[in-house]
Amino acid sequence: MDERTWLAERFEENRGHLRAVAYRMLGSMNEADDAVQEAWLRLSRSDESSIENLGGWLTTVVARVCLDMLRSRNSRREEAIDTQAAEPVARGGQGSDPEQEALLADSVGLALLVVLGRLTPAERVAFVLHDTFALPFEEIAPIIGRTPMAARQLASRARRRVQGAASVPAATLTEQREAASAFLSALRAGDMEGLIAVLDPDVVVHLDEAAARPGGPREIRGARNWASGAVAFAAVARSVQPVLVNGAVGLVWAPQGRLMRVVTFGLKRGKIAEVEIIADPARLGELDLAVLNP
Numbered sequence: 465m466d467e468r469t470w471l472a473e474r475f476e477e478n479r480g481h482l483r484a485v486a487y488r489m490l491g492s493m494n495e496a497d498d499a500v501q502e503a504w505l506r507l508s509r510s511d512e513s514s515i516e517n518l519g520g521w522l523t524t525v526v527a528r529v530c531l532d533m534l535r536s537r538n539s540r541r542e543e544a545i546d547t548q549a550a551e552p553v554a555r556g557g558q559g560s561d562p563e564q565e566a567l568l569a570d571s572v573g574l575a576l577l578v579v580l581g582r583l584t585p586a587e588r589v590a591f592v593l594h595d596t597f598a599l600p601f602e603e604i605a606p607i608i609g610r611t612p613m614a615a616r617q618l619a620s621r622a623r624r625r626v627q628g629a630a631s632v633p634a635a636t637l638t639e640q641r642e643a644a645s646a647f648l649s650a651l652r653a654g655d656m657e658g659l660i661a662v663l664d665p666d667v668v669v670h671l672d673e674a675a676a677r678p679g680g681p682r683e684i685r686g687a688r689n690w691a692s693g694a695v696a697f698a699a700v701a702r703s704v705q706p707v708l709v710n711g712a713v714g715l716v717w718a719p720q721g722r723l724m725r726v727v728t729f730g731l732k733r734g735k736i737a738e739v740e741i742i743a744d745p746a747r748l749g750e751l752d753l754a755v756l757n758p
C-alpha cells in the first residue's frame with residue numbers, strides 16, 4: 465500500500481465525524497462536504513508524520529475552514545451558494561442528495577439549525593465544538609483566536625440564545641405547546657377536521673406580503689376557510705417545528721434547516737384564535753428564536 469492510499473484510508477475513517485462537525489456549523493450538506501474536502505487537501509499537502517492525533521488535527525482544520533466560511537457568509541450578508549467539489553478521494557464520488565440532507569437536518573434538529581444560524585461565527589463554532597463534540601476550551605480557543613476563558617464565555621452566550629427563555633407563565637406555555645402540537649399533528653396527517661378542532665371558529669390569520677400568494681388575500685377568517693388551505697401543506701409539514709418565538713410558542717417552516725416562515729398565534733379558551741404568518745426576510749431577522757425544550 466503506497467503512502468497516499470494509506471493516508472486516504474485514514475481520512476475516510478474520520479469522514480463521518482468531520483461531516484457531522486461541519487454540518488452543524490454550516491447547516492448545509494454541500495458546504496459541509498466542501499469543508500471536509502478542504503481538510504483533505506490540506507492533509508494531502510502536509511507532513512503527516514508530524515501529526516500525532518490525526519482525528520484531532522482534522523477536526524481543528526475543519527473547524528477553522530467552517531469559521532472562515534461563516535465569516536465570509538456574514539460579510540456578504542447572504543447565504544453562500546452550494547457548490548460541488550472535484551477531488552474524488554475526499555468526496556468519494558458522492559453528490560448532493562436532498563433527501564439525505566433532509567434526514568440529516570431532522571437528526572440534528574431543524575429548530576436547532578435555525579437558531580444556530582442566528583449566532584455569530586465564533587459563538588457557533590465554540591458552542592458546536594464544546595456542547596456537541598465535547599472539545600475542551602483549551603483546544604477551541606486557538607481555532608477561534610480567543611483565550612480559553614473567552615471561548616467559554618462565547619459558548620455560554622450561545623447556549624443561552626439556543627435555549628432561550630419563556631416570556632409567558634408556565635401554564636400559558638404549556639397551553640401554547642399543546643395547541644401547537646395538536647395543530648402540527650393534524651397538519652402532518654392532512655386531517656382537515658383535526659385542524660378545525662384546534663382552531664377557534666372565528667380565527668383570523670394575517671399573512672405578510674412575502675407569505676401571501678401573489679394576488680392572494682392578506683387576511684383569512686374562519687377555521688374552515690384556513691384549514692382547507694393549510695391542509696395542502698401536509699406534504700411539507702415535516703419541515704415545520706415548534707420553537708420559542710419572542711418567548712412564546714410558535715412554529716417555523718424550515719426545510720433542511722433553512723428558515724422560510726414563522727407562525728405565531730394567540731389562544732382563546734385553548735383554541736388558536738389569531739395567527740400571524742411571517743416570511744419577509746427583514747422581519748424574520750428581527751425575531752428572537754430559541755429551541756423549545758421537551
